[in-house]
Amino acid sequence: MDDDRIVDAEEVSADSTVLFTVREGFDEKEVLLVRLEDGVAAWRNYCPHWSDVRIDKGSGAEFRDDELVCTRHGATFEVDSGHCTYGPCEGAYLEAVDVEERDGGVYLTDEDYKFDHLGPKSDRDLSSGRIGFDGA
Ligand code: FES
Numbered sequence: 187m188d189d190d191r192i193v194d195a196e197e198v199s200a201d202s203t204v205l206f207t208v209r210e211g212f213d214e215k216e217v218l219l220v221r222l223e224d225g226v227a228a229w230r231n232y233c234p235h236w237s238d239v240r241i242d243k244g245s246g247a248e249f250r251d252d253e254l255v256c257t258r259h260g261a262t263f264e265v266d267s268g269h270c271t272y273g274p275c276e277g278a279y280l281e282a283v284d285v286e287e288r289d290g291g292v293y294l295t296d297e298d299y300k301f302d303h304l305g306p307k308s309d310r311d312l313s314s315g316r317i318g319f320d321g322a
Contacts, residue, residue: 190294190301192219195287198226202246203254205231207307208283208299214307215299217283218242219292220254220265226292228285229254229268234278235261241280244306254280 204219216231233256248255253262261273268280284296
């Protein structure tokens with residue numbers, strides 16, 4: 187369904203990330219899209235080390251040797267598995283969000299979320315301490 191179309195596939199490049207916001211019930215959650223060799227992947231936009239720290243701060247995440255970097259304490263994450271390979275949360279994983287690339291677009295296919303909009307959460311400035319907090 188077009189409601190789930192996030193962005194044109196060509197907008198997702200290998201050297202940056204695309205930030206978008208989904209709804210989980212009444213809550214907004216940020217998600218980042220990354221380009222893989224054979225498609226795309228999406229991860230919830232918070233660090234497993236400190237859940238109030240975003241990987242993509244709004245202008246694309248940083249990369250080092252093809253891995254995502256959390257700039258707060260330097261943790262690195264594999265783009266295709268979300269696995270933290272180095273840093274204070276080594277061994278942890280980013281939380282996956284299901285997406286699919288087809289017909290020139292990238293679509294949200296995760297039943298737990300509804301696509302809301304491209305870009306950061308609408309209340310971002312008011313909730314800097316709460317991202318990723320879901321009580322789990
Ligand atoms: S908050 Fe990300 S590495 Fe510490």
